[in-house]
Amino acid sequence: LGQIFFQFYGQSEAPLAITVLRKAEHLVDDPLRLASCGKPHPYVHCTLLDDDCNPVPDGEPGEICVRGPQVMAGYLDKPAETAEAFKGGWLHTGDIAVRNPDGYLRIVDRKKDMIVSGGFNVFAREVENVISKHAAVAQVAVIGVPDPKWGEAVTAVVVKALGADVEPEVLIAMVREEKGPVQAPKTVHFVESIPVSAVGKPDKKALREQFSR
Template identity: 45%
Template sequence: MLDWLDGQTRDFSSLRYLAHGAAPMSVEKLKRAIEVFGPVLMGGYGQTEAFAAISFAMPEDRFQNGRLAPDERLNSCGRPSPLISVEIRDDHDQPVGIGVTGEICVRGDVVMRGYYNDPQKTAETIVDGWLHTGDIGFLDAEGYLSVTDRKKDLIITGGYNVYPSEVEQVLWSHPAVSDCAVIGVPHEDWGEMVIAVVELSPGQRVSADELMAWAKERLGSVRTPKRIDFVTQLPRSGTGKVLKRVVRDQYWADSGRRI
């Protein structure tokens, strides 16, 4: 919508809510959207297994003391729904403290009873009544939930953990980038190498070296993509969500392994 407007002015004063979801929105695009459409942006986080209602970010959550909230708050997906309990748990299934990253686990009446005709997957996913979402995130001191990545999307390169969403946020902030997918690809020495597959905004141009320099300045060497591939259009689902698995499969097809 922002690309379509391309600087045109419109009267959005009658707009009360503009909801976004299905995938994280970059902080820079969220700021632009608030500037263009007004203080009406409403986001949320959920999944089919929890009735798509884990947390909500209302328009007022985007502001603090009458001003636009810091990036950390803008990057959150709001506070947990009153219908659900949220805990962040470590690899030993133990709750962690405020601000500590771990797997997002939820419990409540909106959580599914199980997967149809798949008791094994159900038992792996729901443990002692807690649904293990497979998403990585943390809760801050004010109860706001931030989702940092999918557990299975974690890239381990040379022994270091790299969360793709952190890299994507930086690339999204470049004015020439419309969207991107950061993935790990096979590497003989490091196990995986961080690369970015980038879709540019209409009429924009930028080189791979320029984007890598942009990322390195903000992320450091380890998390900076070692290669950037440009595509005309990233593969997407029917709801417009980037199909990262499809992107990743193209690079792993001949590797003989999946991790």
């Protein structure tokens, strides 16, 4: 069938599309391209900003921020939330991405899920992607829990596949080998199930509350 997928990235606050990855841009021999959410839509001003609203260079993570005619005016009767969302005059999407040298964006995590451990930013989704490769892992969620030494300790919550077994040290070593020691979990918890939000995503707020006690 060839290249048949056509991807859009957007959110309720900026409906229709923020970025687009067209059919011809799905290059099967380019993993970075396939991991991309595309380039900004022609009618959208899109940039990646740091916490001080400064643009970040290619290859560095920053929050996807947008301006354009399809961007919302604000949250109804929520002036504080609106002001926070439009800090610096841009709509802050809450998604962290890296811009490749060819201009394509690759989302690496939600900003609220980013872990700051020992002064380094750790993207939970990247750690989850490594751990989920193990055949004994059915589901995984990675969170940061308060830690007196690290600020936040990278913590993996894992549901084992039916009838399978794996030691925590094996999963930690996988991450250390592929991503480095900073990203490697300090702790792995095995659970029967991972709580989910109303939209079916892992409820990381509940997990942080559970494992921060």
